[in-house]
Amino acid sequence: MGIELTRNFSIIAHIDHGKSTLADRLLLKCGAITEREFHNQMLDDMDLERERGITIKASAVTLAYKRPSDGLTYELNLIDTPGHVDFNYEVSRSLAACEGALLLVDATQGVEAQTVANAVLAFEHKLDVIPVLNKIDLASAQIDASAAEVEQVLGLQQEACILASGKEGIGVDEILEAVVLRIRPPQGNPDAPLRALIFDCKYDDYKGVITYVRIVDGRMKRGDKIRMHHSGKTFEIAEIGRFRPKPLPCDLLSAGDVGYMTATLKDIHEVKVGDTIESALVPRDAVTPLPGYKEPKPMVFCGLFPANANSVEALKRALDKLALNDSAFVYQAENSDALGFGFRCGFLGLLHMEIVQERLEREFNIELVQTAPNVTYEVELHDASTALITSPSKAPDPSLIKSYREPMARVQFIVPVEYIGNVIKLCEDRRGRFLKQDYIGSKRVILEYEIPLAEIVFDFYDKLKSVTRGYGTMDYHFIGYQKADLAKVDVLVHGTPVDALSTICHRAGAERRARRVLIRLRRQIPKHLFVIALQAAIGGKIIARESISATAKNVTSKCYGGDITRKRKLLEKQKEGKKKMRSRNIGAVEVPQEAFLAVLDTRDDEDD
Amino acid sequence: MSMLTVAKAQTFPEGLYVHVPFCASLCRYCDFASEIHTAARAERYLGALETELSVRVADLLPDERFAPRTIYVGGGTPTALSIAELTRFFDILRKHVDASRVVEFTIEANPGSTDEAKLELLRRRGVNRISLGVQSFQPRFLSLLGRVHSAEQGREAVPLARAAGFDNISVDLIHGLPGQSPDDLRRDLDAVAALQTEHVSAYGLAYEEGTPLHAAVQRGEIAPLTPEQEAAHYMTVMETLEQAGLLQYEISNYARPGRECRHNMMYWRNEAYLGVGASAASFIQWQRSTNHEDVDAYVEAVEATGKASATSEVLTPEARAREALVLELRLRRGVELAEFKNRWGLDFAAACSPAHGFLREGLMERTEDGRYRISRRGLPVADGILAEFV
Numbered sequence: 001m002g003i004e005l006t007r008n009f010s011i012i013a014h015i016d017h018g019k020s021t022l023a024d025r026l027l028l029k030c031g032a033i034t035e036r037e038f039h040n041q042m043l044d045d046m047d048l049e050r051e052r053g054i055t056i057k058a059s060a061v062t063l064a065y066k067r068p069s070d071g072l073t074y075e076l077n078l079i080d081t082p083g084h085v086d087f088n089y090e091v092s093r094s095l096a097a098c099e100g101a102l103l104l105v106d107a108t109q110g111v112e113a114q115t116v117a118n119a120v121l122a123f124e125h126k127l128d129v130i131p132v133l134n135k136i137d138l139a140s141a142q143i144d145a146s147a148a149e150v151e152q153v154l155g156l157q158q159e160a161c162i163l164a165s166g167k168e169g170i171g172v173d174e175i176l177e178a179v180v181l182r183i184r185p186p187q188g189n190p191d192a193p194l195r196a197l198i199f200d201c202k203y204d205d206y207k208g209v210i211t212y213v214r215i216v217d218g219r220m221k222r223g224d225k226i227r228m229h230h231s232g233k234t235f236e237i238a239e240i241g242r243f244r245p246k247p248l249p250c251d252l253l254s255a256g257d258v259g260y261m262t263a264t265l266k267d268i269h270e271v272k273v274g275d276t277i278e279s280a281l282v283p284r285d286a287v288t289p290l291p292g293y294k295e296p297k298p299m300v301f302c303g304l305f306p307a308n309a310n311s312v313e314a315l316k317r318a319l320d321k322l323a324l325n326d327s328a329f330v331y332q333a334e335n336s337d338a339l340g341f342g343f344r345c346g347f348l349g350l351l352h353m354e355i356v357q358e359r360l361e362r363e364f365n366i367e368l369v370q371t372a373p374n375v376t377y378e379v380e381l382h383d384a385s386t387a388l389i390t391s392p393s394k395a396p397d398p399s400l401i402k403s404y405r406e407p408m409a410r411v412q413f414i415v416p417v418e419y420i421g422n423v424i425k426l427c428e429d430r431r432g433r434f435l436k437q438d439y440i441g442s443k444r445v446i447l448e449y450e451i452p453l454a455e456i457v458f459d460f461y462d463k464l465k466s467v468t469r470g471y472g473t474m475d476y477h478f479i480g481y482q483k484a485d486l487a488k489v490d491v492l493v494h495g496t497p498v499d500a501l502s503t504i505c506h507r508a509g510a511e512r513r514a515r516r517v518l519i520r521l522r523r524q525i526p527k528h529l530f531v532i533a534l535q536a537a538i539g540g541k542i543i544a545r546e547s548i549s550a551t552a553k554n555v556t557s558k559c560y561g562g563d564i565t566r567k568r569k570l571l572e573k574q575k576e577g578k579k580k581m582r583s584r585n586i587g588a589v590e591v592p593q594e595a596f597l598a599v600l601d602t603r604d605d606e607d608d
Numbered sequence: 609m610s611m612l613t614v615a616k617a618q619t620f621p622e623g624l625y626v627h628v629p630f631c632a633s634l635c636r637y638c639d640f641a642s643e644i645h646t647a648a649r650a651e652r653y654l655g656a657l658e659t660e661l662s663v664r665v666a667d668l669l670p671d672e673r674f675a676p677r678t679i680y681v682g683g684g685t686p687t688a689l690s691i692a693e694l695t696r697f698f699d700i701l702r703k704h705v706d707a708s709r710v711v712e713f714t715i716e717a718n719p720g721s722t723d724e725a726k727l728e729l730l731r732r733r734g735v736n737r738i739s740l741g742v743q744s745f746q747p748r749f750l751s752l753l754g755r756v757h758s759a760e761q762g763r764e765a766v767p768l769a770r771a772a773g774f775d776n777i778s779v780d781l782i783h784g785l786p787g788q789s790p791d792d793l794r795r796d797l798d799a800v801a802a803l804q805t806e807h808v809s810a811y812g813l814a815y816e817e818g819t820p821l822h823a824a825v826q827r828g829e830i831a832p833l834t835p836e837q838e839a840a841h842y843m844t845v846m847e848t849l850e851q852a853g854l855l856q857y858e859i860s861n862y863a864r865p866g867r868e869c870r871h872n873m874m875y876w877r878n879e880a881y882l883g884v885g886a887s888a889a890s891f892i893q894w895q896r897s898t899n900h901e902d903v904d905a906y907v908e909a910v911e912a913t914g915k916a917s918a919t920s921e922v923l924t925p926e927a928r929a930r931e932a933l934v935l936e937l938r939l940r941r942g943v944e945l946a947e948f949k950n951r952w953g954l955d956f957a958a959a960c961s962p963a964h965g966f967l968r969e970g971l972m973e974r975t976e977d978g979r980y981r982i983s984r985r986g987l988p989v990a991d992g993i994l995a996e997f998v
Binding site: 555 | 919
């Protein structure tokens, strides 16, 4: 099949704009799935994704489209992109594997923040973008207004919009036609040395690591010796194939093709999304790698500890298994005085973190204690060295630190005009710096702010939804580190610092945050035989304090011969009762597990 | 069985406890084995008591007479027995027990039931220590507790006992009573101090399940003091009695130097003792056994088998050491590490890591001679501390 009959494209959309259903329509039309299968969302193969209505991992499928007008069969490679901002880099790699994209806009919602972000990415990759207005069958669809937004915000002609409904199957033929006509065929030289872009990978119990590739130049066959450009590691190809949508082995993938490859790979971490696969027969120096490669860098960290100390091994096995399928997820063993043995885990973002946590609890049935999420900080030390901090409890002594630098994000919001004030207030509360504001028509506004990432990973999205009654949308990307007046706040339970409760936060908000933690602790720790002091401190300076009063009376007055057995049993019962309560000793204080959970709960309670 | 063999297993019982379960009336807070005295029931009970005593003593020493160092007659109200019954009671004791080694012979008595005749009888039969259940000197608290005697009788009981020749007198006091103000408490303590007794037992009121007082609290008729108020009362008791020259030697017991109750000290030192009568406990050869509490069950068991043990348990070396620790920590003298280890084979320091936390918090302390004890501040929450050591 000639390269001129191939088209590689993605569908990009805001969450819930109906991407999966439309994709399934295309699969159905091209005979890749049956009517019955259509009713399951084929591309998303995890329950969690289906529930959340988002795609977590990219997928690719090769469609055979028999075009009615010329009778030719086109090979359309549909590359699905992850639907969330946390996977921005993976989205960009998926787009790099394409020449074109369908930009899906829910006609009942209009252009949203992620639509803009994804469109910008598509333009950066110089893709041929086809705007599609989806859900036009719904009564609330505002076709003209949405088309106008597409033109005004995205600079695409209103007339270019295809009207569609994934649910009803409207516009599917037009879309397939447009893919052939408006997206250019791939370029690339099949006779040049191999260069293939890795845009995704996953682990399969039978085939091992499956690497998703777009061949840019050259060819790929079974048995070829290949090399990962950035790691320099070499492997032998075990199998190549296409997804139709089940993996179907083939003999050859050549320039312009999209497919998969398995090799003598054991560990998914040997495959880096964005890396270039090249022929091992060509010297590494002689190959120009494909542009845009980045090491996946976790931006958000948290500690994950088993609620039951006996589950440490089970948790480790579960993390191993999750990591097999998620090259962006990292973890290492961590020992907390407060929470025992557990793992420090790094994620691309907050959603990524939530997904991992939920899968651990749901698929592996492990009850978890999760510490408050934190971002990665850079500290400049007085000896002119710098250090990267992924765990607040591991921050150097304040006397050694010259300054803190924190990751910053550029955040775009699209909100109805009536909520602008709320969103501005939210951003200001979170130390945001206003960048710009643009109206989309007369009813909605694009706002841009620069906000510390730390302020976003902490319940920001929920807050945005609540202050805009669900209408506000946002997108953000990391733009670099910036100096900030930060401090590590330690929480001391009766004089003993509790590592799991240390946070790094802005000095201005430190006291309020510390007080909230102490009040929650006070409510959760039962009375002891002595007054328990709860303190929050920056360095040696106490910034907040609370106390828990002592048990006043607990004594058996009479204890003679006949009472001794009963008394012993009573005391044993007291002791047994304490043992049953799952708790950790912080110095002389027994802190119930629930206390940590309550303290780490990120929900706001206004009554504090 | 020779004494030596027994001594190797556990020190030979040196104390005898005898329970007399009869009272003139039942107090509203009391959950001890007791019932209203009637001549018929007393008659049958004394018969059973004699049987049990003879059998138990014979078990203990087939070839010799049992010669304890201390005898403690408790109840109930032993002095609720009539002169004739008391006489029979002492005859029974004399028949089965050799009193020649006795250094302390205590009887519990109620102010309402200690007339000159009975006191004279007690003295004559060798009783040298009397423990008077005064409880309070204020009519409203006496009636709340359901005591039959008056405040006057309470005050007069001590001089009466002195006149009968008792030079070792203890009074019982209850504090932490519902509605008891700090002033009320102080008045009771002043009254106790004025009596110049050798010994005071001061108990915080406990609302024991099954008692009328407990039921009244459940029904909301009586409002107990708050734990904070109860603890404050307890502190006042400790401080006031000490100022009166009565030194605290156990959680609820105070004495002039040398007048600590030897018999009770034996319990807190986890030593062996023989107990007879309903609900009486024995601790012999590391076996703790307790008789039936119910008088009928007790009498029937004795009449059928000569014994009346309802429950018994042999303590493992670990359990007896831990029990000893919990008991000895009730004492103000505290625990000496080397001595304790030597006696019980349990390394206090190793077994009792919680002590470090308590020491740091001031709930335990080291005395000048290096012994560990619960501090005065720790005493109101002693159970919370002891629970870490069982």
